[in-house]
Amino acid sequence: MFDILRMTIKSGVLTAKYPEKEDHVSEGFRGMPKFVPEKCTMCGDCVEICPSSVLLLEKTEYEMRLTISYCGCIFCGRCEEICTHQAIKLTREFEMASKTRHDLVSIIRRKI
Numbered sequence: 392m393f394d395i396l397r398m399t400i401k402s403g404v405l406t407a408k409y410p411e412k413e414d415h416v417s418e419g420f421r422g423m424p425k426f427v428p429e430k431c432t433m434c435g436d437c438v439e440i441c442p443s444s445v446l447l448l449e450k451t452e453y454e455m456r457l458t459i460s461y462c463g464c465i466f467c468g469r470c471e472e473i474c475t476h477q478a479i480k481l482t483r484e485f486e487m488a489s490k491t492r493h494d495l496v497s498i499i500r501r502k503i
Contacts, residue, residue, distance in 0.1 A: 416483050421466045423484045428499045431478035437470040454502050461487055461495040
């Protein structure tokens with residue numbers, strides 16, 4: 392036990408001073424996916440490929456809705472890969488704290 396304590400004292404602090412000091416993510420980091428509504432064709436390819444089933448495409452009498460719930464998103468990037476219209480882009484954003492689950496839902500609406 393004392394050996395571990397001695398090694399810990401020698402190595403010093405290795406953690407970042409987050410959130411006081413801004414944390415920088417590395418290149419290729421897959422963060423929160425964002426919709427580009429103008430490019431979305433509501434084809435549903437992203438809904439079919441999503442392994443965590445957080446994408447939902449709904450068609451009503453008046454509109455079509457594409458919904459993503461970030462609560463269960465695993466940021467795998469499959470939706471961005473499959474979208475031939477570049478309507479979904481992965482950002483480098485990882486700070487998504489909210490007070491309600493409703494705040495972590497994004498919706499694209501298109502009138503029929």
